[in-house]
Amino acid sequence: MSGAVSAAPGNRWRWALFALVVVVALVLPQSLAPEAVNRLSEVMWVAVAALGLALLTGFNGQISLGHGAFLGLGAYITMILTVDYNQSFVVAGLVALLAAFLLGVAVGLPALRITGVYQALVTLGLATLFPQLVIRLGDITGGSVGRQLLPREGYGDTALLEEVGRRRFLSQAGFRAPAWTGLADDQWRYYVFLVLAIVVFLLVRNLTRSRVGRGLVAIRDNETAAEVAGVSVDRYKVVTFGLSAAIAALGGWMFAVLNNQVSPTSFTIALSITLLVAAVLGGAASIVGPVLGAMVVVLLREVVPAESQRYSQVIFGIVLIVVMLVAPGGIVGIYRKVEAWARRRRSTGGPAPGTTPDQPKPTQPQEA
Amino acid sequence: MALLEVDDVGVRFGGVVALDGLGFAIEEGEICALIGPNGAGKTTLFNVISRLYEPSHGSVTFAGEDLLALAPHEIAGTGIARTFQNLALVPGLSVVDNVMIGAHARTSGGFLAGALGIPVRTRERALRADAMEVLDRLGLAPVAAHPAVGLPYGTLKRIELARALAARPRLLMLDEPASGLTHEEVGELGATVVGLRDDFGLTVLLVEHHMGMVMGISEHVVVMEFGQKIADGTPEEVSRDPKVIQAYLGGGA
Numbered sequence: 001m002s003g004a005v006s007a008a009p010g011n012r013w014r015w016a017l018f019a020l021v022v023v024v025a026l027v028l029p030q031s032l033a034p035e036a037v038n039r040l041s042e043v044m045w046v047a048v049a050a051l052g053l054a055l056l057t058g059f060n061g062q063i064s065l066g067h068g069a070f071l072g073l074g075a076y077i078t079m080i081l082t083v084d085y086n087q088s089f090v091v092a093g094l095v096a097l098l099a100a101f102l103l104g105v106a107v108g109l110p111a112l113r114i115t116g117v118y119q120a121l122v123t124l125g126l127a128t129l130f131p132q133l134v135i136r137l138g139d140i141t142g143g144s145v146g147r148q149l150l151p152r153e154g155y156g157d158t159a160l161l162e163e164v165g166r167r168r169f170l171s172q173a174g175f176r177a178p179a180w181t182g183l184a185d186d187q188w189r190y191y192v193f194l195v196l197a198i199v200v201f202l203l204v205r206n207l208t209r210s211r212v213g214r215g216l217v218a219i220r221d222n223e224t225a226a227e228v229a230g231v232s233v234d235r236y237k238v239v240t241f242g243l244s245a246a247i248a249a250l251g252g253w254m255f256a257v258l259n260n261q262v263s264p265t266s267f268t269i270a271l272s273i274t275l276l277v278a279a280v281l282g283g284a285a286s287i288v289g290p291v292l293g294a295m296v297v298v299l300l301r302e303v304v305p306a307e308s309q310r311y312s313q314v315i316f317g318i319v320l321i322v323v324m325l326v327a328p329g330g331i332v333g334i335y336r337k338v339e340a341w342a343r344r345r346r347s348t349g350g351p352a353p354g355t356t357p358d359q360p361k362p363t364q365p366q367e368a
Numbered sequence: 369m370a371l372l373e374v375d376d377v378g379v380r381f382g383g384v385v386a387l388d389g390l391g392f393a394i395e396e397g398e399i400c401a402l403i404g405p406n407g408a409g410k411t412t413l414f415n416v417i418s419r420l421y422e423p424s425h426g427s428v429t430f431a432g433e434d435l436l437a438l439a440p441h442e443i444a445g446t447g448i449a450r451t452f453q454n455l456a457l458v459p460g461l462s463v464v465d466n467v468m469i470g471a472h473a474r475t476s477g478g479f480l481a482g483a484l485g486i487p488v489r490t491r492e493r494a495l496r497a498d499a500m501e502v503l504d505r506l507g508l509a510p511v512a513a514h515p516a517v518g519l520p521y522g523t524l525k526r527i528e529l530a531r532a533l534a535a536r537p538r539l540l541m542l543d544e545p546a547s548g549l550t551h552e553e554v555g556e557l558g559a560t561v562v563g564l565r566d567d568f569g570l571t572v573l574l575v576e577h578h579m580g581m582v583m584g585i586s587e588h589v590v591v592m593e594f595g596q597k598i599a600d601g602t603p604e605e606v607s608r609d610p611k612v613i614q615a616y617l618g619g620g621a
Contacts, residue, residue, distance in 0.1 A: 145504070202485075203483040204483070205481045206483050206484065206485030207479065207483040209485075209490070210475075210477060210481070210482030210483075210485065211468075211472065211475055211477045211482060211495075212477065212478065212479050212481075212482040213482060214461060214465055214469050214472070215469070215472060217460045218458045218459065218461070218469050221458040221459055221460045221461075222456050222457065222458055224420065224452075224456055225456035225457065225458060225469075226458075226469070227420075227440045227441050227448060228418055228420075228440070228443070228444065228449075228456070229444055229445030229469050229470055229472045229473065229531070229535070230441050230442070230443075230445055230472045230473025230474075231441055231469075231472050232441045233441060243479065302386060318608070337480070357400055
């Protein structure tokens with residue numbers, strides 16, 4: 001509902017809040033330690049990937065338990081292209097997006113025939129397969145050790161040293177802040193991530209409020225109705241899967257840039273579950289939800305004592321169950337309920353629900 | 369030439385014959401009612417025209433175009449819109465957005481345009497204004513912002529009608545629009561359908577059990593039983609037809 005509503009007071013309030021959040025996000029790294037800045041950068045890659053998943057699951061009703069694999073694909077492509085093929089991070093990112101889009105389309109195609117629990121199983125298979133595949137393709141990926149400073153087997157001494165040196169150099173080089181910015185590396189990374197996250201946020205927001213977005217929700221709620229209205233259901237589903245995968249791969253690019261190393265253990269089923277928790281906890285059928293969810297998921301780890309970290313998956317599992325039972329709409333869902341309740345209270349005794357006939361300013365239910 | 373021509377259409381579900389060589393034609397601008405006992409195959413025919421069911425044989429031609437050569441989502445683009453016997457609204461969208469969904473086929477804008485947002489804004493505004501106009505006409509403007517759930521049944525049925533109208537169709541197919549409505553609402557609905565036909569130059573194909581409404585508003589009645597056509601003509605003609613009387617009142621009549 002772009003345009004028509006930009007004058008509505010509720011919307012102006014939202015833009016003000018958005019601007020406030022951006023300003024806080026801009027100022028924040030100036031006064032934080034590098035570890036804290038990196039933690040916020042982590043929130044951002046989780047948020048981006050969760051937004052991609054929300055587009056697929058929350059808006060289009062398709063299930064993916066395998067988004068960690070798309071994220072991993074993005075991260076590996078980024079590392080391999082920058083380290084082994086000396087490509088820039090920009091090129092690596094574009095290749096990662098394209099590759100994940102194509103893989104997403106390939107995974108989305110069978111989803112036209114299978115839905116619900118079967119789609120969950122197929123994507124679960126993808127999540128399980130990815131780390132195994134990475135280990136098998138050790139020549140390219142570095143196998144179970146991942147992309148680190150260790151050389152591969154079979155190198156002579158010189159080659160070994162060169163390899164170590166090359167990797168070390170690149171590892172140190174990584175994603176450095178350009179001199180003109182006067183920023184520390186962690187801050188530079190943070191700002192780049194912030195820009196990317198905002199861009200993704202706005203693109204997904206626009207998309208979900210467009211003609212296509214209505215089609216996606218119609219497919220989710222009533223596929224027959226969508227088809228009869230002329231929505232190309234198959235194409236929408238496949239393209240959405242591809243887009244969602246590409247957005248997750250952007251999260252993977254951010255992961256690689258932030259950590260400057262990748263290994264198969266980072267992209268297991270646990271990551272896919274974490275992304276799903278972030279999306280569902282915040283409210284998957286919204287755009288603010290996944291961002292809030294990502295904050296909770298990343299910061300939850302801060303709160304949980306180190307020795308209990310291995311229980312984090314258990315905690316996520318419990319959180320997921322509780323959310324689905326108590327507030328299936330997530331944090332945003334709770335907010336909407338309160339808002340609707342307040343509106344009802346205000347309009348008690350007034351005209352019919354919603355607005356008055358002469359003032360058609362509809363609010364979109366999927367809005368957050 | 370007739371606007372819609374259904375010729376020798378057959379549909380089977382396993383061993384059950386749902387439609388058995390059904391054929392009839394509708395002229396542009398008329399209100400045609402499809403009547404018959406439950407299980408006669410009326411909704412099945414709707415679903416064949418919507419391409420939701422694949423017929424085993426026969427042909428369906430709309431304005432000279434072979435509908436059976438099209439994919440289900442392409443039907444709306446030819447100028448056919450419909451409502452459903454059991455509502456098929458999108459509860460996750462507001463009433464006005466549900467109506468805007470109806471205009472999907474006559475509007476454009478893909479993923480890229482949607483994500484970038486800017487170039488579609490004015491169109492989106494015009495589309496919303498169109499949808500509001502349709503809602504207003506059907507007396508639904510007060511609920512435009514309400515989610516398309518939790519409203520009275522009659523209201524939900526009118527929202528579906530509004531969604532079909534938003535497509536600006538040539539042929540409007542209504543599947544039991546009067547079911548579940550109060551006596552007064554049925555009277556209003558009949559007047560609404562005739563008014564819409566007159567104002568928008570629609571052709572209407574109607575499945576309905578409410579005989580008062582059928583006989584009151586339609587110019588053409590097709591009677592079905594067991595997947596076959598047993599009568600076809602004006603309301604007066606079919607109501608005098610012995611086969612129709614037999615089908616409706618049983619052997620003793």
